[in-house]
Amino acid sequence: MTKPAKPKNSRSRRATARAGKLDRAPLRLEHFVPYRLSILSNTVSQDIADEYQQHFDLSMTEWRVMAVLARFDGCSAREVAERTAMDKVAVSRALARLVQDGRVERSVHDDDKRRSVLSLSVTGWAMHDVIAPMARAHERALLHQLDAEERAWLERILTKLQV
Numbered sequence: 001m002t003k004p005a006k007p008k009n010s011r012s013r014r015a016t017a018r019a020g021k022l023d024r025a026p027l028r029l030e031h032f033v034p035y036r037l038s039i040l041s042n043t044v045s046q047d048i049a050d051e052y053q054q055h056f057d058l059s060m061t062e063w064r065v066m067a068v069l070a071r072f073d074g075c076s077a078r079e080v081a082e083r084t085a086m087d088k089v090a091v092s093r094a095l096a097r098l099v100q101d102g103r104v105e106r107s108v109h110d111d112d113k114r115r116s117v118l119s120l121s122v123t124g125w126a127m128h129d130v131i132a133p134m135a136r137a138h139e140r141a142l143l144h145q146l147d148a149e150e151r152a153w154l155e156r157i158l159t160k161l162q163v
Contacts, residue, residue: 048138052131061086061094063131066120070128074117103127
């Protein structure tokens with residue numbers, strides 16, 4: 001193994017040292033878009049979650065699974081994980097609890113006996129029909145902070161960035 005060549009003059013050594021420091025410089029998280037989006041998402045989601053956790057003993061992941069099943073009845077666990085961009089293990093755990101608590105029903109696909117089909121139960125729909133309006137009210141309050149043009153821009157930006 002050969003050693004990297006040392007810079008020949010002091011200017012080169014200083015430049016190399018600065019470059020090394022720049023590589024190790026911490027991210028300025030307060031300006032880092034992925035971090036800011038994550039913080040915003042967590043804050044907004046937790047505000048809504050506090051309500052349904054208190055009233056229904058339902059986790060954020062469980063609610064997201066229920067919301068997907070309300071919109072896309074008959075999904076498999078894999079499809080729920082894809083639609084939510086959540087970890088398959090987290091979705092699987094949430095589904096196990098939802099099924100155990102009688103909020104989701106699991107059946108077998110007609111054409112593929114290896115595939116589970118998931119649907120909200122009557123109990124799940126009753127919960128959904130209480131929580132969904134609460135979620136919409138939180139969304140309205142959040143968007144009320146923006147004027148009509150800003151809301152339109154936000155929608156365009158989110159659509160464009162959601163690859």
